[in-house]
Amino acid sequence: MVTLQLCQLEVPPGKCLLLHDVSWSDFESILAEMGNHRSTRIAYDNGLLEIMAPLPEHEYFKETISDALKDISEELEINYESYGSTTWRKRAEQAGIEPDNCFYFQNEARVRGKLTFDLDRDPPPDLALEIDLTSKSLNRFPIYQRLGVPEIWCYDQGQLTVYRLQADEYRSVDQSTVFPALRVQELPQLIEAYREQGRLALRRAVRAWVREQING
Numbered sequence: 001m002v003t004l005q006l007c008q009l010e011v012p013p014g015k016c017l018l019l020h021d022v023s024w025s026d027f028e029s030i031l032a033e034m035g036n037h038r039s040t041r042i043a044y045d046n047g048l049l050e051i052m053a054p055l056p057e058h059e060y061f062k063e064t065i066s067d068a069l070k071d072i073s074e075e076l077e078i079n080y081e082s083y084g085s086t087t088w089r090k091r092a093e094q095a096g097i098e099p100d101n102c103f104y105f106q107n108e109a110r111v112r113g114k115l116t117f118d119l120d121r122d123p124p125p126d127l128a129l130e131i132d133l134t135s136k137s138l139n140r141f142p143i144y145q146r147l148g149v150p151e152i153w154c155y156d157q158g159q160l161t162v163y164r165l166q167a168d169e170y171r172s173v174d175q176s177t178v179f180p181a182l183r184v185q186e187l188p189q190l191i192e193a194y195r196e197q198g199r200l201a202l203r204r205a206v207r208a209w210v211r212e213q214i215n216g
């Protein structure tokens with residue numbers, strides 16, 4: 001048997017590494033060794049560990065859609081907390097994941113200002129963002145389901161799909177629970193229309209789009 005150190009493994013941008021038979025204690029050790037200051041994302045599902053390295057395109061849409069979520073919230077005067085790619089995990093469920101971003105809305109008051117979390121006591125994020133430009137080996141929905149995340153926004157090739165947890169499975173829906181009055185699926189087209197005009201113009205356009213939909 002050949003044993004490799006984690007530092008010997010390199011995941012090129014846009015690629016995934018899938019490790020089999022990874023125990024929970026090994027998973028926690030790998031997280032500790034990798035540290036918090038890294039570009040890779042992980043997903044863990046009952047012994048399978050995936051390490052993914054995002055592309056610049058992936059990061060662009062992560063940032064722009066995350067900014068849109070924040071701008072919409074502020075325009076609607078909805079309090080929120082954003083925790084980026086925090087590692088969410090539950091040992092009892094043998095599940096762990098780092099979303100591209102995650103937000104609290106309905107449960108914002110319960111976590112306001114918190115810097116550490118334990119999903120055995122704290123609520124999971126109300127919304128997780130997944131940018132699906134990279135071919136991922138693990139289906140993330142069962143992981144999110146076991147962690148109890150109620151809503152997922154998935155961006156893939158110019159399309160934004162909203163999934164809501166219903167009867168223990170995620171189903172695509174027309175309306176976001178967080179922003180039921182908005183056609184959030186239009187956001188990718190808005191981003192593309194303003195992509196070459198700069199981030200400031202895009203953020204202003206998102207706020208104007210919110211006002212237009214709310215005011216009719």
